[in-house]
Amino acid sequence: MSVFQKLGIQKIFFNQKDKRLASNIKLIVGRKPLNLPLYRLALTPAGLGDQNAEGVAISNERLEFLGDAVLGSIVADYLYIKYPYRNEGFLTETRAKIVNRETLHQVGLKIGLRNIFSEELEGRSIVQGKSLYGDMLEALIGAIYLDRGYSFCKSYILERLLIHIDVEEAIRTTVNYKSKIIEWSQKEGKTVEFKLLNVSGNQRFKEFTVSLEIDQEEISQGKGPNKKKAEQDACENGCKVLDIEL
Amino acid sequence: MSVFQKLGIQKIFFNQKDKRLASNIKLIVGRKPLNLPLYRLALTPAGLGDQNAEGVAISNERLEFLGDAVLGSIVADYLYIKYPYRNEGFLTETRAKIVNRETLHQVGLKIGLRNIFSEELEGRSIVQGKSLYGDMLEALIGAIYLDRGYSFCKSYILERLLIHIDVEEAIRTTVNYKSKIIEWSQKEGKTVEFKLLNVSGNQRFKEFTVSLEIDQEEISQGKGPNKKKAEQDACENGCKVLDIEL
Numbered sequence: 001m002s003v004f005q006k007l008g009i010q011k012i013f014f015n016q017k018d019k020r021l022a023s024n025i026k027l028i029v030g031r032k033p034l035n036l037p038l039y040r041l042a043l044t045p046a047g048l049g050d051q052n053a054e055g056v057a058i059s060n061e062r063l064e065f066l067g068d069a070v071l072g073s074i075v076a077d078y079l080y081i082k083y084p085y086r087n088e089g090f091l092t093e094t095r096a097k098i099v100n101r102e103t104l105h106q107v108g109l110k111i112g113l114r115n116i117f118s119e120e121l122e123g124r125s126i127v128q129g130k131s132l133y134g135d136m137l138e139a140l141i142g143a144i145y146l147d148r149g150y151s152f153c154k155s156y157i158l159e160r161l162l163i164h165i166d167v168e169e170a171i172r173t174t175v176n177y178k179s180k181i182i183e184w185s186q187k188e189g190k191t192v193e194f195k196l197l198n199v200s201g202n203q204r205f206k207e208f209t210v211s212l213e214i215d216q217e218e219i220s221q222g223k224g225p226n227k228k229k230a231e232q233d234a235c236e237n238g239c240k241v242l243d244i245e246l
Numbered sequence: 247m248s249v250f251q252k253l254g255i256q257k258i259f260f261n262q263k264d265k266r267l268a269s270n271i272k273l274i275v276g277r278k279p280l281n282l283p284l285y286r287l288a289l290t291p292a293g294l295g296d297q298n299a300e301g302v303a304i305s306n307e308r309l310e311f312l313g314d315a316v317l318g319s320i321v322a323d324y325l326y327i328k329y330p331y332r333n334e335g336f337l338t339e340t341r342a343k344i345v346n347r348e349t350l351h352q353v354g355l356k357i358g359l360r361n362i363f364s365e366e367l368e369g370r371s372i373v374q375g376k377s378l379y380g381d382m383l384e385a386l387i388g389a390i391y392l393d394r395g396y397s398f399c400k401s402y403i404l405e406r407l408l409i410h411i412d413v414e415e416a417i418r419t420t421v422n423y424k425s426k427i428i429e430w431s432q433k434e435g436k437t438v439e440f441k442l443l444n445v446s447g448n449q450r451f452k453e454f455t456v457s458l459e460i461d462q463e464e465i466s467q468g469k470g471p472n473k474k475k476a477e478q479d480a481c482e483n484g485c486k487v488l489d490i491e492l
Contacts, residue, residue, distance in 0.1 A: 088307040205470060
């Protein structure tokens, strides 16, 4: 960070548009931007089609890559500390539920990315992808990381983003279909068996097909890249067939 | 971090074993550990089978989860800065090549994890997985992150781990089979065509089968979870059939 930026002298050269963006960023991030172009880049989705002088497309995709990684690390840290007695499988699964595109898209909308982006668009139009604001939020995290460092970025994510996500609720909504089937069968006094029906594919890409049998009767089938996932899939189908409450 | 740890007073209570581990860690990490038990945990693979007082298995798997995330973020940062003109696809691919288990395992061996681990084992034996030291290195990164913070962890990774990895070489070894096929065909004056033969699977798990046709003659087939990957697979097979130099 240059002395120039630290003293905030760059503001002198801000035009009207820069000033508006800087104050919007301050509202969303909580601090004024030191490196304003980074934030502008974060608000530039690939579809906008601008190019730099060398003809390279300018978009937030590189920042999105960075922000995604930083977010993954910070959420990992958060979950590691929050759940000292849960194993790494739980941590991995919970993180995937928190940082998926759909959730981030919703958080992006909540913190007001739509408004600040529409001002940036200045009348241009763009094909809105399903996770436009999720991608943009990741890019924004990348920009904040580069602009203010990891530690500020961590406080930002914990204090301003995670509060929009109901982590406990996300954890509860995991449905383990297999345990549902086993639970139900034990209550009904029936036996549960999985049979491997088929394995197809090459060494890099396999598909397992298994059947779920209850009291020796085939209830459903499932497919997946490994036996465990195929069984889960079969049990999900089985829950529907048997009308088991989830 | 407690004042206690900052002053290094904990050393007074170190037994012989603790002292040995602390000096080993100092050799590998470059600074003495503030929180020694963290590092001991990092050196405890799942197979060792110790349990804590509550009967929960003690292993480095949680630290591995954390270290993996932190490493991903730091390498993302490194590549983002190092390659300002490469797109996010290149960055993602390059990172995957750098932080895969096999590479980390080799780096773990190079920095001497085998020696320090065998001292920790104290004669106990363990079934050595293929990436024992890769997993351990990730766990060590997690421990360093918790013990010394992100910024120290970043210097550690850049100065003491990445120097063991030939990033340029890793990038070069990506073989884009499809471009090899297209290049070859242009030189030979032949046409290249891909035909989608089959799509199987359910909505969560698809398998595409495509054929590679050169001058209307089928050369090879390929499979993959999407068309692009299936084409790459077909081209990899095609390169073998046509004996194209890679």
